[in-house]
Amino acid sequence: xxxxxxxxxxxxxxxxxxxxxxxxxxxxxxxxxxxxxxxxxxxxxxxxxxxxxxxxxxxxxxxxxxxxxxxxxxxxxxxxxxxxxxxxxxxxxxxxxxxxxxxxxxxxxxxxxxxxxxxxxxxxxxxxxxxxxxxxxxxxxxxxxxxxxxxxxxxxxx
Amino acid sequence: xxxxxxxxxxxxxxxxxxxxxxxxxxxxxxxxxxxxxxxxxxxxxxxxxxxxxxxxxxxxxxxxxxxxxxxxxxxxxxxxxxxxxxxxxxxxxxxxxxxxxxxxxxxxxxxxxxxxxxxxxxxxxxxxxxxxxxxxxxxxxxxxxxxxxxxxxxxxxx
DNA sequence: CGCAATAATGATAATGAGTCTCATTTACAA
DNA sequence: TTGTAAATGAGACTCATTATCATTATTGCG
Numbered sequence: 001x002x003x004x005x006x007x008x009x010x011x012x013x014x015x016x017x018x019x020x021x022x023x024x025x026x027x028x029x030x031x032x033x034x035x036x037x038x039x040x041x042x043x044x045x046x047x048x049x050x051x052x053x054x055x056x057x058x059x060x061x062x063x064x065x066x067x068x069x070x071x072x073x074x075x076x077x078x079x080x081x082x083x084x085x086x087x088x089x090x091x092x093x094x095x096x097x098x099x100x101x102x103x104x105x106x107x108x109x110x111x112x113x114x115x116x117x118x119x120x121x122x123x124x125x126x127x128x129x130x131x132x133x134x135x136x137x138x139x140x141x142x143x144x145x146x147x148x149x150x151x152x153x154x155x156x157x158x
Numbered sequence: 159x160x161x162x163x164x165x166x167x168x169x170x171x172x173x174x175x176x177x178x179x180x181x182x183x184x185x186x187x188x189x190x191x192x193x194x195x196x197x198x199x200x201x202x203x204x205x206x207x208x209x210x211x212x213x214x215x216x217x218x219x220x221x222x223x224x225x226x227x228x229x230x231x232x233x234x235x236x237x238x239x240x241x242x243x244x245x246x247x248x249x250x251x252x253x254x255x256x257x258x259x260x261x262x263x264x265x266x267x268x269x270x271x272x273x274x275x276x277x278x279x280x281x282x283x284x285x286x287x288x289x290x291x292x293x294x295x296x297x298x299x300x301x302x303x304x305x306x307x308x309x310x311x312x313x314x315x316x
Numbered sequence: 317c318g319c320a321a322t323a324a325t326g327a328t329a330a331t332g333a334g335t336c337t338c339a340t341t342t343a344c345a346a
Numbered sequence: 347t348t349g350t351a352a353a354t355g356a357g358a359c360t361c362a363t364t365a366t367c368a369t370t371a372t373t374g375c376g
Contacts, residue, residue: 030343032353051333062355067334069353085241088333104296115290124279129305132273137310138262145303147287152295188323188372209362220326225363227324246362 016043016097023076034061035069039078039093048082048090048103048112082144084110095142102145108154115147174201174255181234192219193227197236197251206240206248206261206270242268253300260303266312273305 020039021031041057042049049057054066070091073079078097082090084105090112092098100122104113125143133140150158178197179189199215200207207215212224228249231237236255240248242263248270250256258280262271283301291298308316 028352030352032343034354064335064356065354068336071335081243083241083243085239085247089243104291104294106296107299113294113296115294117286117290121282121286124282125303128275128279132275133262133305133307136262136271136273137313138264138271138305139308139313140305141265141307143303143305145283145301147291147296147298147301149291149299150297155295155297186323190324190371192325222327222364223325226326226365229364230324 013040013043016093019097020073020076020078023078024072027076029072029076034065035073037061038066038069038073042079042091042093043097045092047114048092050088050090052088054091082112084112086110102147104151105146105148106151106154107148108150108158111151111153113151117145171198171201174251177255178231178234178236181236182230185234187230187234192223193231195219196224196227196231200237200249200251201255203250205272206250208246208248210246212249240270242270244268260305262309263304263306264309264312265306266308266316269309269311271309275303 016039017031017036020035024031024035037058038054038061041054044057045053051063051066051070055061055063070079070081074081074094077094080092080094082092082103084090087110099116101114101116104115106112125145129143130140174197175189175194178193182189182193195216196212196219199212202215203211209221209224213219213221228237228239232239232252235252238250238252240250240261242248245268257274259272259274262273264270283303287301288298
């Protein structure tokens with residue numbers, strides 16, 4: 001597999017670029033090459049990445065800058081942070097850039113995989129969540145649903 | 159309100175006590191007074207607690223012991239850890255001791271509140287999650303569903 | 317009961333993911 | 347360009363959580 005961070009830009013990556021630029025500009029932030037590389041790294045993976053994952057993919061990015069930019073991009077709604085509790089947090093592109101999905105989280109090795117549910121289930125879920133939120137005077141922004149268990153690899157080793 | 163950690167034991171707390179004792183004994187652990195106090199502190203709250211919350215409720219518990227015991231109780235399936243990502247993790251009693259529920263998580267102040275959904279929705283959810291898990295050769299243990307947004311207090315201040 | 321053997325405690329040191337600092341570099345706007 | 351404000355990167359720093367270890371408590375057994 002070719003390194004996705006250096007592939008020629010296709011239509012999707014141009015859209016992504018434009019979207020991120022807009023979100024950053026809204027808050028007077030610049031879309032620098034470092035941030036572009038970070039977004040590309042996240043976009044080039046089919047699962048959320050940790051900081052070590054990211055610097056492994058793009059070794060010339062400074063860890064401190066990556067952390068700072070993940071923070072900035074999170075504020076702008078471009079990146080979503082997934083706190084594993086143990087060790088490193090995972091990061092992925094946020095909803096408009098990645099279609100709505102959930103995670104299979106391995107409680108043994110910490111690996112995270114993406115999964116999608118039927119729209120029908122998602123709608124029902126949102127409906128009910130909005131209901132309980134309203135009851136608690138809570139303003140809902142988004143939901144996160146994770147299935148915890150053992151991935152195929154760890155289950156085999158147990 | 160009286161301090162719930164020193165209330166006379168009712169039927170529920172006796173059940174809880176017995177359950178925790180069994181879970182600990184299974185792994186050759188002892189149900190010491192410190193652990194009892196910790197379980198009582200968690201049981202006495204209607205929302206997940208952080209370490210500072212716990213030592214505020216039971217000031218004579220040593221922080222290092224509380225952390226160690228939370229770990230032990232988590233291993234025994236008595237306590238569940240909720241990683242907020244930022245600052246302190248939250249802890250609550252695990253499923254058999256607390257009925258299945260989900261969380262409203264305030265993205266501003268980090269406060270966590272418990273909510274429950276209809277059994278109907280939960281069943282549908284489990285059904286679909288089991289399906290996608292099977293497709294990924296993933297062995298499901300439990301799901302977690304959080305609604306992120308602004309709590310009434312923070313929304314008022316914004 | 318009393319005596320090992322083993323687990324738990326708690327004060328403190330160590331760890332390490334993530335954040336902050338600041339001097340330097342880069343990007344944008346006029 | 348050129349001035350101004352934001353971004354960078356190396357390293358210092360924070361602070362929630364873990365590990366250490368000498369001491370104390372608990373349990374099983376004779």
